[in-house]
Amino acid sequence: MPRIENDIKLDFKDVLLRPKRSTLKSRSEVDLMRSFTFRNSKGSYRGIPIIAANMDTVGTFEMAVALHQFTLFTTVHKHYTVDDWLEFAEKHPECLESVAVSTGTGDGDFEKISAVVEAVPQLKYICVDVANGYSEHFVHFVRDVREKFPSHTIMAGNVVTGEMVEELILAGADIIKVGIGPGSVCTTRKKTGVGYPQLSAVIECADAAHGLGGHIISDGGCTCPGDVSKAFGAGADFVMLGGMLAGHSESGGEIIEKNGKKYKMFYGMSSDTAMKKHAGGVADYRLALV
Numbered sequence: 001m002p003r004i005e006n007d008i009k010l011d012f013k014d015v016l017l018r019p020k021r022s023t024l025k026s027r028s029e030v031d032l033m034r035s036f037t038f039r040n041s042k043g044s045y046r047g048i049p050i051i052a053a054n055m056d057t058v059g060t061f062e063m064a065v066a067l068h069q070f071t072l073f074t075t076v077h078k079h080y081t082v083d084d085w086l087e088f089a090e091k092h093p094e095c096l097e098s099v100a101v102s103t104g105t106g107d108g109d110f111e112k113i114s115a116v117v118e119a120v121p122q123l124k125y126i127c128v129d130v131a132n133g134y135s136e137h138f139v140h141f142v143r144d145v146r147e148k149f150p151s152h153t154i155m156a157g158n159v160v161t162g163e164m165v166e167e168l169i170l171a172g173a174d175i176i177k178v179g180i181g182p183g184s185v186c187t188t189r190k191k192t193g194v195g196y197p198q199l200s201a202v203i204e205c206a207d208a209a210h211g212l213g214g215h216i217i218s219d220g221g222c223t224c225p226g227d228v229s230k231a232f233g234a235g236a237d238f239v240m241l242g243g244m245l246a247g248h249s250e251s252g253g254e255i256i257e258k259n260g261k262k263y264k265m266f267y268g269m270s271s272d273t274a275m276k277k278h279a280g281g282v283a284d285y286r287l288a289l290v
Helices: 061-068 082-091 093-098 109-119 136-148 162-171 188-192 198-211 225-233 272-279
Strands: 034-037 044-047 050-052 073-076 099-103 125-129 153-159 175-178 215-219 238-241 255-258 261-264
Touching: 050 061, 061 073, 061 082, 061 093, 073 125, 082 093, 082 109, 093 099, 099 109, 109 136, 125 136, 136 153, 136 162, 153 162, 153 215, 162 175, 162 198, 175 198, 198 215, 198 225, 225 238
Parallel strands: 050 073, 050 238, 073 099, 099 125, 125 153, 153 175, 175 215, 215 238
Antiparallel strands: 034 044, 255 261
16 A cells, blocks of 8 residues: 555645744845855855746746846756857856756757757756656766766756655755646646645755755746745745746747737647657657646
């Protein structure tokens, strides 16, 4: 029989933050800037720790340029070519300190990420991203990236449990992406039954990461600014946004017209739309999640 957890697990919608006394006279006095030094890379970060998700409808070069003006971060999606990165680096060298180059763990991904990082040596961050980070192959891939790029800060995920956070940090990752299934266009929980309530995942994973000197990203589940506050309150060092940054002029996605109104496409990266666009279709063994 499967093991059933006795304690209650919570999503953002299940809680509110209880107010506390403050010495601030106004919200204008709040300092949003944060500074971190990372466990494995020894690299440092200073900025507002909000991250645009590495979806092709969100994590675009245009988004990176826009967010950099406000010291926000962008994980750029993995479908840009080496030449695309070279052009971006030439036009916007100032943005390279606040972007990560993303990669999966499939055939050719290690070679491509190596080519991008070697072509654009100013890049400091690598995001190793899969939908479900509970495979030995994923851990080995993270370890290989750390071995090849010892001074780069590595983001890796996604996972939702403390023990996997610890394993990835010990394998060489610096920042662990936490969240399986909470995204606004993600149906992983419905289609596979896999997931974990996001607020509880952040609380537990932050505790595990901070015990080793690592950091976490709360990835998914934020539908409004209040959810971002809850993620930080739960212990997240960074908060990653997808749906909240979709549909803007800097976002990717085709413009479609429906009933006389124009909309921008927004979809998950395991969706039928994404797989047809980037992989030529849905593989026989795969289920299109959205």
